[in-house]
Amino acid sequence: MKPRVASRGIGLGIAMFAPAVLYIVALVGLPFVMAFLYAFGDVRIGSEGYNFVGLENFASVLESPSFRKALGNSFIFTISSQVLVLVGATILALALQSRFRGRGFVRFLILLPWVAPISLGAIGWKWILDSLYSVINWVLVALHLAKPFDAPMWLGEPKLAMLSVILVHTWRLLPFSTVIVLAGLTAIPRDIPEAAAVDGARFWRTLFQITLPMMRPILNVALLFGIIFTFTDMTVVYILTAGGPFDSTQVLPSLAFTTGILGGDLSAGAAISIFLVPILVVVAYGMLRVAHRSEVV
Amino acid sequence: MAIVETRGVTKVFKKGELGAVNDVDLVTHEGEFLVFLGPSGSGKTTLLRMIAGLETPTRGEILIGGQVVNHMTPRERRIAMVFQSYALYPHLTVRNNIAFPLKAQGVPRGLHKEKVEWAAGLLGIQRLLERKPRELSGGERQRVALARAIVREPSVFLLDEPLSNLDAKLRASAREELETFHRRIATTTIYVTHDQVEAMAMGDRVVVLHQGRVRQIGTPTEVYDDPADTFVATFLGSPPMNLLEHDHTIVGFRPEHLMPAEQARGTTVKLPLKVQNVEYLGADWIVYGLLEGGRFAGKPVRARLLDASGFRIGDLREFAVPEDRLRFFDRESEKKTAPKAMEWS
Numbered sequence: 249m250k251p252r253v254a255s256r257g258i259g260l261g262i263a264m265f266a267p268a269v270l271y272i273v274a275l276v277g278l279p280f281v282m283a284f285l286y287a288f289g290d291v292r293i294g295s296e297g298y299n300f301v302g303l304e305n306f307a308s309v310l311e312s313p314s315f316r317k318a319l320g321n322s323f324i325f326t327i328s329s330q331v332l333v334l335v336g337a338t339i340l341a342l343a344l345q346s347r348f349r350g351r352g353f354v355r356f357l358i359l360l361p362w363v364a365p366i367s368l369g370a371i372g373w374k375w376i377l378d379s380l381y382s383v384i385n386w387v388l389v390a391l392h393l394a395k396p397f398d399a400p401m402w403l404g405e406p407k408l409a410m411l412s413v414i415l416v417h418t419w420r421l422l423p424f425s426t427v428i429v430l431a432g433l434t435a436i437p438r439d440i441p442e443a444a445a446v447d448g449a450r451f452w453r454t455l456f457q458i459t460l461p462m463m464r465p466i467l468n469v470a471l472l473f474g475i476i477f478t479f480t481d482m483t484v485v486y487i488l489t490a491g492g493p494f495d496s497t498q499v500l501p502s503l504a505f506t507t508g509i510l511g512g513d514l515s516a517g518a519a520i521s522i523f524l525v526p527i528l529v530v531v532a533y534g535m536l537r538v539a540h541r542s543e544v545v
Numbered sequence: 546m547a548i549v550e551t552r553g554v555t556k557v558f559k560k561g562e563l564g565a566v567n568d569v570d571l572v573t574h575e576g577e578f579l580v581f582l583g584p585s586g587s588g589k590t591t592l593l594r595m596i597a598g599l600e601t602p603t604r605g606e607i608l609i610g611g612q613v614v615n616h617m618t619p620r621e622r623r624i625a626m627v628f629q630s631y632a633l634y635p636h637l638t639v640r641n642n643i644a645f646p647l648k649a650q651g652v653p654r655g656l657h658k659e660k661v662e663w664a665a666g667l668l669g670i671q672r673l674l675e676r677k678p679r680e681l682s683g684g685e686r687q688r689v690a691l692a693r694a695i696v697r698e699p700s701v702f703l704l705d706e707p708l709s710n711l712d713a714k715l716r717a718s719a720r721e722e723l724e725t726f727h728r729r730i731a732t733t734t735i736y737v738t739h740d741q742v743e744a745m746a747m748g749d750r751v752v753v754l755h756q757g758r759v760r761q762i763g764t765p766t767e768v769y770d771d772p773a774d775t776f777v778a779t780f781l782g783s784p785p786m787n788l789l790e791h792d793h794t795i796v797g798f799r800p801e802h803l804m805p806a807e808q809a810r811g812t813t814v815k816l817p818l819k820v821q822n823v824e825y826l827g828a829d830w831i832v833y834g835l836l837e838g839g840r841f842a843g844k845p846v847r848a849r850l851l852d853a854s855g856f857r858i859g860d861l862r863e864f865a866v867p868e869d870r871l872r873f874f875d876r877e878s879e880k881k882t883a884p885k886a887m888e889w890s
Contacts, residue, residue: 439632443632443634445598445619446625446626447625447649448697449645450618462634462636
């Protein structure tokens with residue numbers, strides 16, 4: 249009996265694995281290798297042949313003010329949105345954990361931004377934040393909080409534009425993190441917060457000294473995913489501002505895309521995107537270590 | 546220290562359903578070890594959780610130290626509770642677990658170390674202070690939970706089946722330790738268990754609960770020797786009391802009081818018995834038999850004997866029960882009634 253199961257197991261295993269492996273090799277592995285080759289060569293759209301140029305691309309990218317601006321923006325964008333997401337997700341998860349009428353429906357509503365295609369969502373936001381047709385401004389004007397023709401240009405002023413992309417990205421990641429945090433919260437045995445209550449702890453002490461520390465591994469996972477999703481993502485930025493005005497919301501992925509694909513300088517684009525790799529490797533390694541160390545029970 | 550009192554306490558979880566706890570009235574004595582005993586689903590843990598302030602009674606009042614505490618948080622009730630799972634904080638060291646109630650209740654920081662060490666010393670766990678709960682054995686965890694409960698010197702101790710997660714051998718020694726511990730601190734203690742041996746061994750008094758109602762409150766001797774109804778009679782004792790129905794009466798006697806006729810002293814009721822099965826349990830024997838002849842012919846009974854080595858299956862033996870060992874219950878209400886003259890043959 250055993251050998252048959254085993255041999256079928258191997259064949260079946262390969263068959264089950266193949267699509268995933270193929271997918272990763274074709275869509276992740278191959279482009280990744282190509283990006284490395286391009287980053288060390290002189291490839292432009294339409295050029296023929298390949299000359300190895302060493303670190304030249306990196307050197308020229310590093311000198312460009314656009315790149316430095318985008319690097320800084322990437323950090324601002326990622327850190328701000330992740331802080332907002334984690335705080336927001338924790339509050340939402342705590343609220344959704346308590347029982348109330350219509351909880352299922354509220355959970356569904358909160359998940360909606362994650363389920364809806366991101367481009368649709370972002371286009372919706374583009375309209376909400378539009379310079380002429382912004383519903384926010386319409387409301388502000390109607391409430392006499394802003395003057396007509398002098399309402400905030402949400403996507404047109406550097407600081408406001410950055411704030412806008414951060415908030416929209418937060419809106420988009422919030423459901424996912426909420427679900428992760430909620431799962432972590434549900435995994436805490438009911439006895440523990442009850443014991444804390446009997447021990448005399450009130451809400452904040454229970455939250456900061458018992459619940460959150462016990463959820464640290466799962467919060468780390470949420471944060472790790474969030475950082476990677478944010479650092480490598482350009483959808484929100486590209487649709488809302490395309491990096492503008494004046495590179496004020498340009499992040500590394502959008503700069504890589506603009507330079508490499510739209511600008512035709514594949515090597516420079518590849519060099520920019522490869523800059524992300526060591527940063528993300530360090531982040532991932534650090535988070536996994538912390539998650540492992542603080543594993544509970 | 547304080548007296549705990551419940552007045553007509555009822556807990557209904559779902560409207561229209563039978564309450565988990567129904568009209569419970571009881572008063573502890575000062576410094577007493579009171580045991581809530583009942584099968585699972587009898588409402589004993591719910592009752593304890595209402596006293597702790599983790600559940601709100603649907604009706605009735607709970608008093609601690611003469612004060613109605615229904616609307617007080619667990620914090621304000623100044624109680625300590627040990628959970629069945631111990632509910633230790635997994636991310637904190639033993640020291641910080643024990644110190645947590647002190648921090649939470651605003652005990653001056655300078656006193657923490659001394660108090661933690663006092664509590665740890667009381668339970669003999671000083672060497673474990675820097676460990677995390679996951680590095681402890683079941684017995685050690687239980688002691689940490691006790692230390693965490695005792696450290697704030699509570700007015701009432703609530704213990705929810707604290708021994709049920711220990712293996713049998715450890716349980717006996719932990720039980721003895723708990724008894725010693727209670728004698729030393731002499732704080733009013735309410736202890737929930739489904740284990741009659743624990744209840745009998747530890748309780749100053751036992752509250753027997755069934756379907757959310759108090760069936761009997763009494764010392765272990767009272768509930769065992771003089772059960773208030775047939776539920777108490779059969780829930781306590783292993784094997785349970787023999788019950789025989791007769792007209793409007795149920796007559797009962799404990800297996801250890803059903804003995805070979807020649808051993809019975811005083812006025813006895815003779816009961817011939819056909820042996821069906823014999824079990825050797827080490828310290829004693831259980832004889833399963835069917836009554837022969839008379840009014841109760843064919844009824845199964847159990848006898849507990851010190852020696853039944855000579856018994857064979859199929860033997861017909863003369864057994865007897867001393868008359869003063871007979872207990873009588875009303876067949877309708879199943880409650881205890883006065884002794885009656887009975888026709889046995």
